[in-house]
Amino acid sequence: MSEERIPVQLYFRVFGILILLTLVTVVVAFIDLGPLNTVVALAIAVTKACFVILYFMHVRYSERLIPVFVSAGAFWLLILLVLTFGDYATRESELSRDLPLTAVQVEAGTLLE
Structure with a gap:
């Protein structure tokens, strides 16, 4: 496992991105896109999951x-x-x-x- 220190600012940036994507999800939920509403919501959810896995679970900086x-x-x-x-x-x-x-x-x- 690498011993490099990850700056705390990075965690706050990723947290801000996750909050922004949550707000985008709420806004998109009120827009009628027909059958694409589910697709857009799932795409945003997968993007958020990738951020959590990569940064908060330290997969990006692991072996x-x-x-x-x-x-x-x-x-x-x-x-x-x-x-x-x-x-x-x-x-x-x-x-x-x-x-x-x-x-x-x-x-x-x-x-x-």
């Missing part, structure tokens, strides 16, 4: 092997998410397969008038 394992963990998480959402997107609900639409609405308690 070369640590970033390799962090990247491998992130890649594995990506694989699991892709497989999970792929499975979820291709499943068919039992209610939508067996019952007509009006019967599903009646069963859920919402009658068509």
